[in-house]
Amino acid sequence: xxxxxxxxxxxxxxxxxxxxxxxxxxxxxxxxxxxxxxxxxxxxxxxxxxxxxxxxxxxxxxxxxxxxxxxxxxxxxxxxxxxxxxxxxxxxxxxxxxxxxxxxxxxxxxxxxxxxxxxxxxxxxxxxxxxxxxxxxxxxxxxxxxxxxxxxxxxxxxxxxxxxxxxxxxxxxxxxxxxxxxxxxxxxxxxxxxxxxxxxxxxxxxxxxxxxxxxxxxxxxxxxxxxxxxxxxxxxxxxxxxxxxxxxxxxxxxxxxxxxxxxxxxxxxxx
Amino acid sequence: xxxxxxxxxxxxxxxxxxxxxxxxxxxxxxxxxxxxxxxxxxxxxxxxxxxxxxxxxxxxxxxxxxxxxxxxxxxxxxxxxxxxxxxxxxxxxxxxxxxxxxxxxxxxxxxxxxxxxxxxxxxxxxxxxxxxxxxxxxxxxxxxxxxxxxxxxxxxxxxxxxxxxxxxxxxxxxxxxxxxxxxxxxxxxxxxxxxxxxxxxxxxxxxxxxxxxxxxxxxxxxxxxxxxxxxxxxxxxxxxxxxxxxxxxxxxxxxx
Numbered sequence: 001x002x003x004x005x006x007x008x009x010x011x012x013x014x015x016x017x018x019x020x021x022x023x024x025x026x027x028x029x030x031x032x033x034x035x036x037x038x039x040x041x042x043x044x045x046x047x048x049x050x051x052x053x054x055x056x057x058x059x060x061x062x063x064x065x066x067x068x069x070x071x072x073x074x075x076x077x078x079x080x081x082x083x084x085x086x087x088x089x090x091x092x093x094x095x096x097x098x099x100x101x102x103x104x105x106x107x108x109x110x111x112x113x114x115x116x117x118x119x120x121x122x123x124x125x126x127x128x129x130x131x132x133x134x135x136x137x138x139x140x141x142x143x144x145x146x147x148x149x150x151x152x153x154x155x156x157x158x159x160x161x162x163x164x165x166x167x168x169x170x171x172x173x174x175x176x177x178x179x180x181x182x183x184x185x186x187x188x189x190x191x192x193x194x195x196x197x198x199x200x201x202x203x204x205x206x207x208x209x210x211x212x213x214x215x216x217x218x219x220x221x222x223x224x225x226x227x228x229x230x231x232x233x234x235x236x237x238x239x240x241x242x243x244x245x246x247x248x249x250x251x252x253x254x255x256x257x258x259x260x261x262x263x264x265x266x267x268x269x270x271x
Numbered sequence: 272x273x274x275x276x277x278x279x280x281x282x283x284x285x286x287x288x289x290x291x292x293x294x295x296x297x298x299x300x301x302x303x304x305x306x307x308x309x310x311x312x313x314x315x316x317x318x319x320x321x322x323x324x325x326x327x328x329x330x331x332x333x334x335x336x337x338x339x340x341x342x343x344x345x346x347x348x349x350x351x352x353x354x355x356x357x358x359x360x361x362x363x364x365x366x367x368x369x370x371x372x373x374x375x376x377x378x379x380x381x382x383x384x385x386x387x388x389x390x391x392x393x394x395x396x397x398x399x400x401x402x403x404x405x406x407x408x409x410x411x412x413x414x415x416x417x418x419x420x421x422x423x424x425x426x427x428x429x430x431x432x433x434x435x436x437x438x439x440x441x442x443x444x445x446x447x448x449x450x451x452x453x454x455x456x457x458x459x460x461x462x463x464x465x466x467x468x469x470x471x472x473x474x475x476x477x478x479x480x481x482x483x484x485x486x487x488x489x490x491x492x493x494x495x496x497x498x499x500x501x502x503x504x505x506x507x508x509x510x511x512x513x514x515x516x517x518x519x520x521x522x523x524x525x526x527x
Binding site for chain 1: 297355359368370376379383385388395405
């Protein structure tokens with residue numbers, strides 16, 4: 001509940017979001033409850049779905065179409081797919097979140113930022129489940145565990161920052177231009193192939209001229225995926241692509257909050 | 272003009288809702304919300320499509336702490352827009368607004384209720400979105416439940432609720448948020464006789480606690496029972512602003 005507001009009042013958005021953390025928690029719970037109510041297996045689907053996806057990839061690329069140019073290709077692939085799917089799901093589900101919650105946006109006062117943030121956090125729970133399953137596969141494949149794995153923490157922190165910025169931007173823009181939803185869905189398909197998922201960043205560096213390579217790694221997912229592969233498979237620290245990813249992610253976060261703050265006050269008129 | 276002691280006392284209280292020269296314009300769109308060629312037109316400096324509709328024009332209103340004010344007027348007079356502006360869900364096109372105090376806005380009962388959640392889950396979600404913290408929701412929960420009298424149905428999803436039950440749940444949450452300024456939009460005409468009576472006595476309790484009340488109503492009886500001041504809006508302008516009986520009589524006279 002706002003204690004004071006008005007045309008001349010300056011807001012501290014981060015403080016407001018923090019004050020609404022219980023609402024945020026209830027929105028995340030709502031997401032899970034609605035998704036799994038009336039299902040006999042319920043929350044187990046959150047584990048089963050990624051298990052099926054991870055499992056089938058491992059089977060196909062270990063036995064049916066084994067790849068030998070990358071060692072431990074199934075893990076290599078999962079280290080690319082998991083962060084990409086996390087990004088893609090967050091962006092595609094949160095773009096419409098302000099519009100979907102039109103009754104709330106029109107009639108209840110609360111910082112609208114918590115709508116996309118709730119979507120991202122609820123997807124983060126799914127990410128954690130997938131990472132847990134990945135850990136199981138890493139043990140099964142006997143990839144040696146190394147202290148370089150700790151790099152995964154900053155890697156996913158950067159991805160979360162990038163995603164928060166992107167989702168805030170997309171959710172705000174979609175209120176004004178509903179085409180954004182379709183544009184973003186096409187964009188995600190394009191991005192899938194311009195992200196090193198089925199191939200490594202080393203290949204990109206070999207085949208692209210230096211200037212285009214720098215454009216390529218402006219996609220933070222390139223640096224994020226490359227760094228996690230180095231950490232898990234090569235036991236190495238991050239390369240320059242990670243610095244670029246972190247910089248772009250920080251830029252997106254600032255952009256996201258700026259766009260959202262500026263557009264937020266007219267949401268009720270437009271949804 | 273002779274002021275009675277109570278009136279003088281009220282006029283010394285601080286202004287908690289202050290609107291100065293407030294106007295609100297909506298762009299009415301015929302079919303499509305907001306398209307690319309609008310944006311191009313804007314960049315090129317050409318006028319955009321869509322018709323302007325001034326819901327409020329140059330409105331000045333000051334409401335002091337502890338006042339109970341009703342807003343009346345025909346459909347489309349700007350009543351809900353006024354409440355939305357005070358609540359902060361919409362922003363003025365021009366003019367200044369300043370509101371001081373915790374606002375409880377009952378602009379729509381059970382806004383954001385979800386049919387797939389149980390009564391209990393909806394209470395938690397709704398109350399937290401209205402700004403309550405975890406401890407506050409947990410503390411208020413038994414009171415909300417008692418007020419709604421929905422004990423048997425609290426763990427049933429809202430799909431199986433009647434519309435009356437929905438509204439009871441919404442009102443029960445809203446009046447337990449403990450606002451300093453209570454804004455209500457036509458929410459009194461809900462529920463059965465019994466429940467309506469309960470709502471009115473709850474609002475009278477708010478008044479006794481010295482809280483500020485601003486509400487939109489179409490029922491003169493409710494206005495007379497709850498408010499000492501009435502603002503009459505017509506076509507987005509303040510037609511009349513004064514003591515309840517005076518304004519209501521004038522309003523009813525024009526309506527006939």
